[in-house]
Amino acid sequence: MKNRYVDTGHWPEQFPYRAKALFAFEEIDGTDTCFFGMHVQEYGSDCHPPNTRRVYIAYLDSVHFFRPKQYRTQVYHEILLGYLDYVKQLGFAMAHIWACPPSEGDDYIFHCHPPEQKIPKPKRLQDWYKMMLDKGIIERIVLEYKDILKQATEDNLQSPSELPYFEGDFWPNVLEESIKELDQEEEERRKAAEASAAAACASEASQDGEQECGEGDLKGQKSGRNKKANKSKSNQRKNNKKSSVPHTGNDLSAKIYSTMEKHKEVFFVIRLHSAQAAVSLPHIQDPDPIMPCDLMDGRDAFLTLAREKHYEFSSLRRAKFSSMAMLYELHNQGQDRFVYTCNQCKTHVETRYHCTVCDDFDLCVGCYDREGHPHKMEKLGFDLDDGSAAADQKQTNPQESRRLSIQRCIQSLVHACQCRDANCRLPSCQKMKRVVTHAKGCKRKTNAGCPICKQLIALCCYHAKHCQEAKCPVPFCLNIKHKLRQQQLQQRLQQAQILKRRIASMATMQNRGGSVPALPPSAPASVPPPSAPSPGGKNVPGIVGGAGGPPAGALQAVQQVQAAVARQQAPHLTAATG
Numbered sequence: 001m002k003n004r005y006v007d008t009g010h011w012p013e014q015f016p017y018r019a020k021a022l023f024a025f026e027e028i029d030g031t032d033t034c035f036f037g038m039h040v041q042e043y044g045s046d047c048h049p050p051n052t053r054r055v056y057i058a059y060l061d062s063v064h065f066f067r068p069k070q071y072r073t074q075v076y077h078e079i080l081l082g083y084l085d086y087v088k089q090l091g092f093a094m095a096h097i098w099a100c101p102p103s104e105g106d107d108y109i110f111h112c113h114p115p116e117q118k119i120p121k122p123k124r125l126q127d128w129y130k131m132m133l134d135k136g137i138i139e140r141i142v143l144e145y146k147d148i149l150k151q152a153t154e155d156n157l158q159s160p161s162e163l164p165y166f167e168g169d170f171w172p173n174v175l176e177e178s179i180k181e182l183d184q185e186e187e188e189r190r191k192a193a194e195a196s197a198a199a200a201c202a203s204e205a206s207q208d209g210e211q212e213c214g215e216g217d218l219k220g221q222k223s224g225r226n227k228k229a230n231k232s233k234s235n236q237r238k239n240n241k242k243s244s245v246p247h248t249g250n251d252l253s254a255k256i257y258s259t260m261e262k263h264k265e266v267f268f269v270i271r272l273h274s275a276q277a278a279v280s281l282p283h284i285q286d287p288d289p290i291m292p293c294d295l296m297d298g299r300d301a302f303l304t305l306a307r308e309k310h311y312e313f314s315s316l317r318r319a320k321f322s323s324m325a326m327l328y329e330l331h332n333q334g335q336d337r338f339v340y341t342c343n344q345c346k347t348h349v350e351t352r353y354h355c356t357v358c359d360d361f362d363l364c365v366g367c368y369d370r371e372g373h374p375h376k377m378e379k380l381g382f383d384l385d386d387g388s389a390a391a392d393q394k395q396t397n398p399q400e401s402r403r404l405s406i407q408r409c410i411q412s413l414v415h416a417c418q419c420r421d422a423n424c425r426l427p428s429c430q431k432m433k434r435v436v437t438h439a440k441g442c443k444r445k446t447n448a449g450c451p452i453c454k455q456l457i458a459l460c461c462y463h464a465k466h467c468q469e470a471k472c473p474v475p476f477c478l479n480i481k482h483k484l485r486q487q488q489l490q491q492r493l494q495q496a497q498i499l500k501r502r503i504a505s506m507a508t509m510q511n512r513g514g515s516v517p518a519l520p521p522s523a524p525a526s527v528p529p530p531s532a533p534s535p536g537g538k539n540v541p542g543i544v545g546g547a548g549g550p551p552a553g554a555l556q557a558v559q560q561v562q563a564a565v566a567r568q569q570a571p572h573l574t575a576a577t578g
Contacts (some may be wrong), residue, residue, distance in 0.1 A: 010161040015051045017167070018286065021296035024079055025323065026066055028316070034323040035066045036079060037109040039299050041167060044284040045091060051276060053093040055084075056166040059299045061109035063313045064117050077132045084272065085141045090286065093278040095270040098170060099126045107297050110323075111306035126265055129411040131268065143274060148262040148267035160256050170267075171256075174405060178255040212338030295333050300491045305329065336474040340381075342367055348405050354451075380451050382409070382428075382435050410463050413456075417473040436475055 005011040024036035039059040043051040084095055101120050102108055120128070136142035146154075157163065159177050260267075273281060283564040295301050305311070311322035340352050342364035353360040353368040368377065398553045416432035424430065427526075435456055444450040458477060464472075464480035472478060 005161045010159070011165070012048040015043060015053070015165055015167075017047065017049055017056075018044070018290070019297065021293075022079075022083065024075075028067060028320065031320045032323055032327065033065055033320050033325060034110075034313075036062045036065075036076065038079075038083070039081070039109070042087065042092065042286075044286075047280070050162050050164045053091060053164070053281070053284065054164055054166075055087050055092050055095040056164075056167070056169070057097050058094070058168055059108045062105070063110050063113055063319060065319055073128075077135060080132055081139065081141055084136060084270070085139075088141060088272040091281045093271070093273040093275075093281065095272060096164065097129060097268040097270065098168065099129050099266055099268065100170075101125050107303060109303065110313040111303060112312035112318075114314050122266070129268055133268070136270075141272070143271045145268055145270045146371050147185040147264040148269055149257070149264035151269040152257070152260060157256075158253065160252055163256070168262075173258065175252075175258050178252055178259075181255070182251060222261075293330070293333060295329055300495070302326070304457075304487075304491065307349050327526075330552065344371065346489065348554070349381075350405055350409055351379070353377040354380050380433055382412070382452075406459075406462060409459055413459060413463065413474060416474070439475060 006013060018041070020042065022038045022039050022040070023034050025032045025034050027033070037060070038057065041056040041058055043054045043056070045053055047053075062076065064072065066075055087095070099122070101122060104119065107113065130145075133142050137144070152163070155162070160178075163171055163175075165172060165330070218456065230562060249312045295305065306326075309325070311325050313319040313322055340350070340362050341348055342352065343361050344363055344367040347364050349362075350366045352362040352364055353373070355363075355373060355375050355377050361373075362372075364375065412428040412432045415426065415438075416429050416436060419426075419429050421429075421434070436454060439453045439456050442450050442453050444453065460474055460476040461480055463474055464477045464484065467477055467481065469477075472481075
């Protein structure tokens, strides 16, 4: 795809977007319990077409612990519609959803769903989304929604480069596989033409050897060459008829349209602003600052952590504990273990005095000298802080002061590892060199028994995440980068396995007479398909509790919201238990 679209100028090198993670909690028995999660991608007004002003709901998952359960479906709908209304007000014009249920045993966001929580059928999941979007039309949040084939036809899509390209979507896989198939077909035709030409040349050479040289022979040779030329021209016309497609995109577009026809019911294209209004929309300015969070950078990080630490959501008791653990991890994931907070003045420091009696009590050098502490304290850190650093931190917010402290430590570490001057005048150089020398010979660092080594290793980990040097002199950097690459490969492998299982399960549904076709067997298993709400429970199946039958009309959607609980939920409970 890069050779076909990026190198030719149809697409830019990348489509920048903001990744956001949204989670909903409810206080149950005095404990905040997470019951809903969603990962989205927001492509702003600065993004290159065709992704301009588009929102992609990448993953959606739930566990059926919301109370009262009869309002579960309405709550899920309100969360989704609330988000669509939010992005509409920001200036986004289109939203995209892939309604694909997970395979049996797969998790999208939450690890280990309740065993009684059933997985919805594709048709039921599609109806659930239609019911939500019908309600959005009544509330004037959604202008209209269509399936992807109808949208492509109305937009007169001529080339696959006009199709929005989302990270982790189904269609990039289809494009890659279709291009490979076209290239393979072209290669087979080329080899067949070469073999045919070689056979013709061999036959012609044998005929020339048997005949004597003369005018008649020359005429015969010319005639033979003319026949060969005519055959070659005929083959060339056939080949040109097909090989011209990769340049114009017709053959590839035909494959894409054919795939859209098979799976049109699965993909929702939602319009929030009309095409005329979208032209005059102002520049999208997100009111929230960017919050870097490794744990929420896509679904894989949190799901992997939950598997490693057994943060399960298979029961209410476990969901309560996992929710608390999740909040703890989120609030402490920025604690890099080499920048600490003074308990007295709240300044972020690298060097501190740590109390050997109190639980997690630290003082900066200034507070320790001025006020002291009744218990015995030991000095820890690299001794890189100075008065100017503390003064600078008072002028900035806590996040900025932490970032500046980390940056100073990394700069000192990199300089000390590269410096060959034994009499370097930089004060932090000699101190950091002593720390590095200590770490190389320390016997306690393997079990995290040495606080200095522990702090240095944490600093090296932060450095390795952003290091691009092939031969970095910073200790542990190469090993840490190698481990990070292994983790990324493991995540990609897990994604590929999930996609393969989903393709197999959807193929099984199709063979059983399902209403939604399975994913094409040719789709590569490199990127996991997104936007698949996780299943619901037995009586009220979580996210699909209100979509047992066909999608309700606009008036019916309003009536369902306003009707009494018993009259509203009774038919759904009956349909769900059947």
